[in-house]
Amino acid sequence: MRILIIEDEPKMSSYLRKGLTEASFTVDTAADGKDGLFLALHEEFDLIVLDVMLPELSGLEVLKRLRMTKNTPVLLLTARDTVDDKVAGFELGADDYLSKPFAYVEFLARIRSLIRRAPRATRDVLTVGDLEVDLVRRRSRRANARIDLTAQEFALLQLLAERQGEVLTRTFVTSQIWDMNFDSDTNVVDVAVKRLRAKIDNGFEKKLLHTVRGMGYVLEDRS
Template sequence: MRILLAEDEAHIGEYLVKGLRENGLVVDWVRNGPDALHQGTTVDYDLVILDIGLPGMDGWEVMRRLRETQMMPVLFLTARDMVEDRVRGLELGADDYLIKPFSFSELLARVRVILRRGKQKDMNVLTIRDLKLDVMRRRVERNGQRIDLTIKEFALLTLFLRRQTEVLSRTLIAELVWEMHFDRDTNVVEVAVRRLRAKVDDPFEHPYIHTVRGFGYVLERRE
């Protein structure tokens, strides 16, 4: 597996290159946006780990231009922890979004999950059976029927579809879609999932969003 790392901070880059290579991955490291775009459009990578605050061209623009021609998975690794940034990253087509500072074990786990899934044929159109989400057109359909979602519901469903069969904790969902720090006394995730289910599952015969008691939720096919 070959990974492109776009990171301008030398100590972080050296740390990641060493750790990823020790775990059997081939890593190409670049330190600015133009080099990241050049490498990403000329080499067939299994994953791009992309910082947002790159010199020369920020990660948003690199991501946008990569998506014009390339469908390789992308993991944003950045200090940008605003809710709007995480939602923007997911809507641009990122597979994951990890905030600095981070633990290497968590990064490696997320990398392995993405690599196991492999490349998707169309990173902008996410599907499971009769449910289809078009990231660029912001359109959701099930069984040919259009479903209208709020911004947060759309981001939540995008997260579920990009990480199908992976059990997602309430804390992780809250970090990626709402706030970085999840207050366990609030039920924002439960309420949002319930509303999403009412739109994409309840009117249809087979539900896709399932509760994993004591942990969180998973989107998958169950016969």
Template sequence: MHILLIEDEPKSGDYLRRGLTESGFVVDWVQSGVDGLHNARTQEYQLVILDVMLPGMDGWEVLRALRRTHDTPVLFLTARDEVEDRVKGLELGADDYLVKPFAFTELLARLRTILRRGPGRESDVVTYADVRLDAVRRKVTRAGQRIDLTAREFALLHMLIRRPGEVLSRSQIASQVWDMNFDSDTNVVDVAVRRLRAKIDDGFEAKLLHTVWGMGYVFEDRR
């Protein structure tokens, strides 16, 4: 598998290149956004690992330009850890978003998950039952009625609607939506789910966001 690594920090770049090479990947490493975009457009890669903060041309610009011509899978690997940054990366067309510092084993797992999906990228528009989520326009509707969500609520729904029928634990949700380890004394996930449920389910006959006691939550049409 041929991977393009776009990372300007020498220590991080060298660490990633060595680790990925030892894991069986062929890695091209460049240290600027301009060089990264040129390589991504002129050579064939199975996947691009992209930092956000790059000299000359940042990662947002690189991905925006790349998506005009190429569907190469892209994983953002960056210290930018705000929910708004992760949502922006996904909206621009990234296939995944991993925050530094990270465990190398998790990076490998995410890379392999993306590569198993094949060459096509996940659609920007996801539908389930009568809910439609447009990741590019950040627009959600149910039965044609617009639902206004905060950035965290949008990220939470995006995670749930892509995995319908799958029970997601509080720790899974916390790690992917808030990028934090779940503390059993913290009810941040429960509060966010409650607010999302009020917007998505209240006023509609069919309820989609369910609590699975002792396990977590599931997005599922049970009619």
């Protein structure tokens, strides 16, 4: 998942970038509204963190121009916490609003909530490192070698690839792939993940399918 931070305070920008990077997001930054708007319009991001008080162009002006062509989720940051400021941001198309100072845990929770709510772009081929998942032909390849998967294995891989970088719980995976209530006594998810891992990771030095103890599974390139 790729996030753009448009923030003119170097310490704040560095702090947020470090935290989001450690949370497995890919992060780009811009220090003023003009550069931030250019990146937002010419690159693809899953979410934009936008400070209201910016040089060159204000955050609200950036948001106004962005909404003319793109619906990328936007989290506004501001030191001002008045109702009028919030209303102005929401009327221009902001998706959420966070007043400074704030706790990082709340910031991260807001980020993850917005990403979960956002419609996902439809793509024909998903890539994770050197792994390719062709959604049209229902095929997968790694390092240009074809990987043969069952229909269920491909569905599981597609789910993980579409949400790469996100830790998916067993309950969520079960509801999406098997469409049944999760039974904590069954290991159907663990068995399916083990079989998929054997096909996409075995024989490769770099592992892509990871277990997050006590939480679930995540597909990501950690290099």
